[in-house]
Amino acid sequence: MLRILTNVVDVTASTTPPTTAVKPRPTVVTPRCRRAAATACVWYLRVMALLNVLAVLSAPLRDRVREHNEGEHFTPYLLTAGLVSAILALCLAVTMRRRKRAAWILNTVLAALTLSVMILWLLVPGEEPGFRHHWINWASAALTALFLLALLVARTEFTSKGDRSNPRTALGTLAGGVLLGGALGVALVQATGTGAGAGLSDRLGYVLSRFVTLDPSERAARLVQVPGWVDGTLNVTAALVFLSVLYVAFRSPRGVVLTEDDExxxxxxxxxxxxxDSLGYFALRRDKAAVFSPSGKAAVTYRVVNGVSLASGDPVGDPEAWPGAIDAWLAEARAHAWVPAVMGASEEAGVIYGRHGLSALELGDEAVVEVADFTLEGRAMRGVRQAHNRVRRAGYSVRVRRHGDIPEPEMARLVADADRWRDGATERGFSMALGRLGSPDDGRCVMVECHDAHGELRALLSFVPWGDKGLSLDLMRRDRDSDNGLVEFMVIELLRQADDVGLARVSLNFAMFRSVFERGDRLGAGPVLRLWRTALGFLSRWWQIESLYRANAKYRPVWEPRFVLFRKSGELPRIALAAGRAEGFVTTPGLPALLRRQSRAA
Structure with missing residues (x-):
């Protein structure tokens, strides 16, 4: 019928004389109303989560809610005085705030079913007419109906997509969790419970009831009597199961990896x-995905970590096409409810990202050495000059070659040595690391090898190309038993042999918070800056923050600032965790990783 009416309207409009102005009819629901309705849904779920938590902690409130639910009255949607309901409401509030379509569907179905049961109890004649006239029941039904109405009004606001494997994985998690939790609960009730006439079905029903609410009904209390800690254990077990189910049900898609065509x-x-951009070549990491501008002249590469779309460096390609690539990247992030963030953007890119709603925070500085300006002469370079001479007198030598000029068996030995010298089992680096060594596709990369007086390899550096006349440091490994100063010796020898590889500039390590160390040591530095300087110095005991700055500063480089870009300041902790995982400094093994492996296998 709606399609027929639409066709009639279209035909009528087409036959209207051109001179007649047809005034458009105003829409019933404006975008502002839809946004307000979506916000109201989120706040309703937050309030329900808070009330459920208060009911769990407060015995009088819990008893009152249980009396309503199991007596003559009922409460609004999701108010059950249980930890499971609190977690469910909270997770739904979070996912609804991210405009997840799956969360909207689940809320709509559950709210509609709840309202249908309420209406059935209120309108169908029963033995207790007072039940239908009590204001609590009507208020609960009205609140549930308003929530459902707000969901329907805000339907088009919830467009974020989920992972296709989420429903199947969530059902498997729910089934396994209920089976394991039910078996554990029945065993606990059997071992600790007392009461007359309770069979297996009664104990199982008691366990399932405790999965939803903390206090048993009067009938269940007569049949099964267990210590209070058993009820708490059952409710917490159910909460953990539901939390796992909600995690896999509403998690964002993990994103795709770089395809051969994209590369x-x-x-x-x-x-x-x-x-x-000195970081441009790192866009070829194969754990990233690429989104291109409509013209295909620019691209943003990113990796999805913990629901954060983490881009790195500047967009690749023509700067005039950067806005199109950024728009496409942000649109994809909105479609999947990803948090957009950029690590290591230059000032030029930061300005363009800022026009698209991202804010900037200075992350540190990149050390760039211009070959034409580098010299070992002068008092300021005395320490570097002495270290270089000391290593050279010890018999060390350096060889500089393109990766494509290294025979395959020799490259395999270099890769094996690099893996053996790696600090830990995790390959670190994301925004300023290629993540592989020895690939035939990276023949333009440059390898710097350092051998001792006996011809044994003791250290190596690998650089990726930065245009035609530049290099950017990718990998730095050395034998722990070798002499100090090898890295400085290798960098200086690379700069001296720059003509052999057509080298004009070299990008070295990134110095995080460099300006704090530099300004914090100056005369007149304020107390806040000195405190920040002291804190970073303390953290440098575990992370190489200050040492990297000192190691770069000795070459007297040109410092190029790099920025982290974000949409909201409240998202910075989440972005920091995602960046830590991507760079290899933070690992989170456990259930989420297990679920990811299961979904990939499926």
Whole structure:
């Protein structure tokens, strides 16, 4: 019928004389109303989560809610005085705030079913007419109906997509959790419970009831009597199961990895515009995905970590096409409820990202050495000059080659040595690391090898190309038993042999919070800056923050600031955790990783 009416309206409009102005009819629901309705749904769920938590902690409130639910009255949607309901309401509030479509569907179905049962009890004649006239029941039904109405009004606001494997994985998690939790609960009730006439079905029903609410009904209390800690254990077990189910049901898609076609297109862009950004070649990491501008002249590469779409460096390609690539990346993040963030963007890119609603926070500085300006002469370079001479007198030598010029068996030995010298089992680096060594596709990369007086390899550096005349440090490994100063010796020898590889500039390590260390040591530094300087110095005992700054500063480089870009300041902790995981500094094994492996296997 609606389609027929629409066709009639279209035909009528087409036959209207051109001189007649047809005034458009105003829409019933404006975008502002839809946004307000979506916000109201989120706040309703937050309030329900808070009330459920208070009911769990407060015995009088819990008894009152149980009396309503099991007596003559009922409470609004999701108010059950149980920890499971609190977690469910809270998770739904979070996912609804992220505009997840799956959360909207689940809320709509559950709220509609709840309201239907309420209406059935209120309108169907029963033995207790006072039940239908009590104001609590009507108020509960009205609140549930208003929540459902707000859901329907805000329907088009919830467009964020979930992972296709989420429903199947969530059902499997729910089934396994209920079976294991039910078996554990029945065993606990059997071992600790007392009461007359309770069979297996009664004990199982008691366990399932405790999964929802903390206090048993009067009938269940007569049949099964257990210590209070058993009820608490059952409710917490159910909460953990539900939390796992909700996690896998509403998690964001993990994103795709770089395809061969995408990599070929990125290499073409790097050939044309690779000299603009020293981090451009790291866009070819194969654990990233790429989204291109409509013209195909620019791209943003990113990786999804913990629901954060984490881009790194500047967009690849023509700067005039950067806005199109950024728009496409942000649109994909909105479609999947990802938090957009950029690590290590330059000031030029930060300005363009800022026009798209992202804020900037200075992360640190990149050390760039210009070959033409580098010299070992002068009093300021005395320490570097002495270290270089000391290592050279010890018999060490350096060889500089393109990866493509290294025979395959020799490259395999270099990769094996690099893996053996790695600090820990995790390969660290994301925004400023390629994540692989020895690939035939990276023939333009440069390897710097350091051998001792006996010809044994003791250290190596690997650089990725930065345009035609630049290099950017990718990998730095050395034998722990070798002499100190090898890295400085290798960098200086690379700069001295720059003509052999057509080198004009070199990007070295990134110095996080460099300005704090530099300004904090100056005369007149304020108390806040000195306190921040002291705190970073303390953290440098575990992370190489100050040491990297000192190691870079000795070459007297040009410091290029790098920024982290974000949408909201409240998202910074989540972005920091995602960046820590991507860079390899934070690992989170356990259930989420297990579920990810299961979903990939499926």
């Amino acid at each position: 070929a297109r990125l290499r073409t862009l790097l050939d044309r515009h690779g000299e603009r």
